[in-house]
């Protein structure tokens with residue numbers, strides 16, 4: 642089984658919890674893509690009816706449009722029945738790191754408005770503690786004085802050996818701009834940052850920070866697809 646097979650298996654399992662008439666949060670990333678495809682397929686087959694999708698990125702908006710999934714937004718649907726989305730890291734308490742695809746702000750807005758939030762991952766995403774993968778923990782910041790903000794973020798986590806890097810793309814290393822016109826500062830840690838709630842509050846307290854990629858106490862369940870099969874972790 643390839644990693645993408647595992648992502649697809651987890652995604653299809655999550656879509657079993659979608660019922661006709663639901664308002665759905667549609668996630669972003671290579672795993673959530675399979676869930677959105679599957680929802681489109683079931684709608685097309687008439688096995689699902691009266692679904693409204695709230696996309697968590699322009700990319701997912703385009704994908705859902707091409708699948709004929711009726712779309713809306715949080716203004717019209719402030720309560721979402723179920724969201725299905727991927728994650729970059731999952732700790733043993735079902736806390737998440739998300740946003741390596743750059744969509745963390747709209748994902749967090751949609752997923753915090755949900756009655757249920759099912760996370761779909763392949764087993765490579767499981768970590769002992771957030772930041773433990775050594776990969777990026779994203780923070781969305783406004784463009785004004787981003788370097789000043791990045792340095793304040795780095796200093797916040799100095800004793801965890803934090804390095805803060807502006808996210809860029811392409812040969813010319815252009816700054817990545819989110820769907821919301823902001824920059825992303827990626828934080829890398831050598832060690833655990835300790836109390837996650839305190840870390841979250843400290844980050845959000847910095848003027849210039851829009852949102853961060855830690856999704857604490859938000860997941861209702863995490864579906865993990867591994868070589869040995871599927872496991873469902875419930876909050």
Ligand code: DER
Nearest residue numbers: 670671672727728740741742
């Ligand atoms: O960027 C995001 O928030 C994505 O949902 C990410 O967390 C998971 O992306 P993947 O399914 O492509 O690994």
